[in-house]
Amino acid sequence: MTDLTRRQFAALTAATVAAPLTLVRSPYAAPAVSAGDVVERIRKGIGVDWKAETVDTLKAGDAATAVTGVVTTALASMAILRQAVDAGANMIVTCEPTFYARSDARTPPAGRGGRGGAGAAAPDPPPPPPPADPIYTAKNAYIDKHKLVIFRLSEHWKLRRPEPFAAGLAAALGWTKLLAAGDASRYAISAASLERVAADVKKRLGSRGGIRVVGDPKTEVRSAGLLPGSTPIAAALDLLPGVDLVVAGEVREWESVEYARDVVFSGQRKGLILVGRIVSEEGGMNACASWLSSIVPEVRVRHLPAGDPYWRPA
Amino acid sequence: MTAGEIVERIKKNLGSPWRDTTYRDTFKFGGAETTVTGIATTVFVSIEVIQRAAAAGLNMIIPHEDTYWNDRDDTTIVSRDPLYAQKVELMRKHDIVVFRIHDHMHSQRPDFTYVGSARDVGLESRYETAPGSHRFVIPETTLESLAGEVKRRTGARALRVVGDPKAKVSRVQLGVGYATPAINVPDVDVVISGEQQEADGGFDSPAYVLDAVTLGVTKGWIMLGHAISEEAGMLEMAAWIKGFVPEVPVQLVKAGEPFWAPK
Numbered sequence: 001m002t003d004l005t006r007r008q009f010a011a012l013t014a015a016t017v018a019a020p021l022t023l024v025r026s027p028y029a030a031p032a033v034s035a036g037d038v039v040e041r042i043r044k045g046i047g048v049d050w051k052a053e054t055v056d057t058l059k060a061g062d063a064a065t066a067v068t069g070v071v072t073t074a075l076a077s078m079a080i081l082r083q084a085v086d087a088g089a090n091m092i093v094t095c096e097p098t099f100y101a102r103s104d105a106r107t108p109p110a111g112r113g114g115r116g117g118a119g120a121a122a123p124d125p126p127p128p129p130p131p132a133d134p135i136y137t138a139k140n141a142y143i144d145k146h147k148l149v150i151f152r153l154s155e156h157w158k159l160r161r162p163e164p165f166a167a168g169l170a171a172a173l174g175w176t177k178l179l180a181a182g183d184a185s186r187y188a189i190s191a192a193s194l195e196r197v198a199a200d201v202k203k204r205l206g207s208r209g210g211i212r213v214v215g216d217p218k219t220e221v222r223s224a225g226l227l228p229g230s231t232p233i234a235a236a237l238d239l240l241p242g243v244d245l246v247v248a249g250e251v252r253e254w255e256s257v258e259y260a261r262d263v264v265f266s267g268q269r270k271g272l273i274l275v276g277r278i279v280s281e282e283g284g285m286n287a288c289a290s291w292l293s294s295i296v297p298e299v300r301v302r303h304l305p306a307g308d309p310y311w312r313p314a
Numbered sequence: 315m316t317a318g319e320i321v322e323r324i325k326k327n328l329g330s331p332w333r334d335t336t337y338r339d340t341f342k343f344g345g346a347e348t349t350v351t352g353i354a355t356t357v358f359v360s361i362e363v364i365q366r367a368a369a370a371g372l373n374m375i376i377p378h379e380d381t382y383w384n385d386r387d388d389t390t391i392v393s394r395d396p397l398y399a400q401k402v403e404l405m406r407k408h409d410i411v412v413f414r415i416h417d418h419m420h421s422q423r424p425d426f427t428y429v430g431s432a433r434d435v436g437l438e439s440r441y442e443t444a445p446g447s448h449r450f451v452i453p454e455t456t457l458e459s460l461a462g463e464v465k466r467r468t469g470a471r472a473l474r475v476v477g478d479p480k481a482k483v484s485r486v487q488l489g490v491g492y493a494t495p496a497i498n499v500p501d502v503d504v505v506i507s508g509e510q511q512e513a514d515g516g517f518d519s520p521a522y523v524l525d526a527v528t529l530g531v532t533k534g535w536i537m538l539g540h541a542i543s544e545e546a547g548m549l550e551m552a553a554w555i556k557g558f559v560p561e562v563p564v565q566l567v568k569a570g571e572p573f574w575a576p577k
Contacts, residue, residue: 048431055514075513075521078528096513100498100522108498135522138529162549168372198576212472212539212573230511233384237395253509253540253572254358261572262361264396268348274573277512278520309512309520310474310537312575313462 033298035091035149036063038070041295042151047160050225052179056156059098060106060140061149067091069299072289074281076150078139083304084148091149093288095157095169095281098150099136108133128177157288158229164291165228168283169247180223186243191222194245194271201247205279206305209312214260215271221245228280233259247273249280279308315561317374318346320353323558326416328422336417343402344411350374353559355552356547360413361401367567368408368489375567376551378419378427378491378544402442405512419551420493426554427490430547435464435506435538437488444572446496448488449502450485457481457504470542471532474571475537477504477534491544497522497533503558504534508543542571 039058043050059076069089073080076094084092097104141152150173157164166184169178180188189197195217202211215293221244226234233255240263250273251257260272282305289303325332343357352372355404356363359381367375382392382401391446407410419426428448432439441450448492452460460481465473481503487508489495497519504520512520519535549566556564 073526077521078525084530096521097518100518101516102514121529131500134531135498135525135529139525181503189522195576202576207573211576212474213576214572217574230514233391237383237392241395250512252377254385255383255570258358258360258380260384260395261358262401265360265362266397266400306524309476309524311476311479312473313458313475313479314463 024292031298032066034059034063034295035065035067035151036066037235038091038296039063039151040291042153042156042292046156046160046294048156050165051155054155055097055102055104055153056153059094059150059152061091062229063149063271064147065090065147067296067299067305070289070292070296072153072285072292072301072303073306074278075284079141080304081142081148082305083295085146085190087302087304089302090147091151091301093151093153093285093292094277095152095154095285095288097141097152104138104152107134119139153288158283164287165281165284166226168285168287169226169228169280171284171287172283173201173247175224185226185239187224187226189222189224189245191204191220191253193217194219194221194273197221197224197245198271200271201273203276205282206308207275207279208308210274210276210279210308210310212274213271214257215245215264216269219244219264219269219271221269221271226286226307227251230277231256240272244269245271245273247280249275249279253304276308276310278306282306315350315559316346317341317344317348317350317413320374320555320559321346321348321413323368324418324555327554327558330417330421332355337386338413338416339418342387342412343405344409344413345543346518348373348409348411350411350562351557352563352565353552354565355548355555356567356569357548358544358569360569361404363567364401364404364408364410370411370563370565370567372563372565372567373409373411375410377412378415378416378553379540380411382412394554399549404539411529415551419547421489421515425490426436426547427544428547430545431490431538431543432488434468434542435488437486437506437515444571452484452486452489454482454484457483460486460504460534461529461536464536464538468538468542468546470538470571472539472571472575473542474537475535476520476527478527481527481532481534483532483534489543490547491540494519494537497535500536506536506538508538509540510537513528525570538572545569 162184225239227248236256354367354372483503494507494510
């Protein structure tokens with residue numbers, strides 16, 4: 001001890017105190033968290049009963065994989081998988097299917113993707129299995145090569161309160177502080193024309209061609225309701241009468257769009273903005289990243305938006 | 315002449331037996347006994363269409379799609395909204411009768427929705443691989459220029475496209491309404507259709523096309539919107555009905571595209 005100067009002593013003490021934190025942050029010394037552990041923490045911590053029948057399952061990868069980082073997104077597209085790998089993350093938590101259908105199987109759905117197409121007579125004997133699909137093949141190969149684990153989290157995340165997709169969309173729109181009702185769905189926004197609000201929504205959400213509007217562009221709107229994801233006519237019938245504007249993800253055009261068209265034509269000063277299902281869900285998946293950070297402190301969790309799939313010709 | 319007589323003539327001229335099991339192809343307002351002054355075909359029975367049909371002296375509306383904002387036209391879902399009562403009152407005031415033709419229109423040959431949409435978007439029959447295949451091999455173009463041409467011809471303000479704008483395409487599969495063909499068919503470059511669920515459905519074309527773009531595989535998806543996609547064929551429907559109902563005027567009264575796109 002006598003050999004140590006005061007400065008050396010101070011440095012040593014600091015190092016000793018800091019050591020446990022350094023160890024926790026080190027990728028070499030940290031206790032590995034597996035993808036299965038992350039799923040278990042989600043199931044235990046999400047705060048709603050886990051359903052027996054659910055789409056919220058592992059879609060690819062091995063649950064025993066040690067997680068190096070987590071990415072949340074509305075859609076686990078190839079571009080998102082590449083961005084995750086570039087960022088050093090090997091677990092993806094996605095709101096929507098990875099393999100292009102609710103069934104989310106790693107091979108093309110039976111009966112689709114083969115030759116024949118609409119209007120073709122059913123061949124006899126039964127058709128051979130469809131040829132290998134280059135998109136499925138390449139996506140599977142990429143997942144396997146990089147040992148990615150993909151978990152879908154949709155139904156259960158939606159059941160939390162306040163509803164995270166609505167709260168997340170509001171945050172993306174800059175409306176969080178404008179909350180008007182007790183839940184996350186209604187907001188008192190600054191009065192502006194539907195045209196201006198639509199342009200602002202487009203800008204804030206990074207929309208390209210996916211945004212579509214019903215209503216008179218000059219209508220002044222000052223209250224707004226949110227319907228992220230995909231919603232049936234009942235949701236529009238519940239919400240639109242009480243607000244000037246509904247911002248929705250995806251609706252059936254023969255339902256809520258025609259309803260909104262009639263509402264507007266009948267003289268009610270209202271509007272409907274559709275931003276697309278995937279775009280509408282990114283806010284909720286951003287919120288999901290924050291929540292996952294709190295239950296998986298061992299690794300970095302970040303949100304990567306899949307972006308607006310659509311463009312519109314000039 | 316009565317609406318019932320007109321429906322009987324439609325059934326007789328279809329070329330295939332009428333299926334009474336359909337919940338879609340039924341009277342939605344008024345009934346068989348209503349005296350018809352003229353017929354309006356349309357894609358959606360919007361309040362505006364009702365007003366314009368009535369103003370043109372046409373009190374029978376034959377739509378392809380629903381009247382009460384849901385496919386089954388289940389009025390119990392919508393009747394608590396005062397707009398439902400307003401719509402019904404408007405139809406009562408003008409002695410309107412609504413008879414939907416959807417399922418039988420799609421099983422009719424040719425299916426006028428395809429004929430009308432192909433005409434509307436500019437897919438010429440000489441490019442169709444076989445009658446009724448709805449598959450067209452057109453002179454090679456880019457997805458951007460094909461989509462631009464479709465937009466110009468249809469006037470669709472809010473058309474949506476997925477895919478690489480510069481991709482060279484020539485093999486086009488046409489779908490209509492919600493019957494969107496899957497985009498993962500090997501010898502199809504582009505699907506043009508009306509509407510399809512964006513994700514979590516039978517086959518999620520937007521996600522598939524996004525991945526195709528990332529992987530450098532040529533695929534494109536042009537969505538016209540449901541109304542634009544299926545309204546064109548109601549012109550063919552009007553001409554067909556005119557052929558066996560010469561007593562009253564028959565014309566298309568367009569519901570039109572419900573959307574606009576912000577700048």
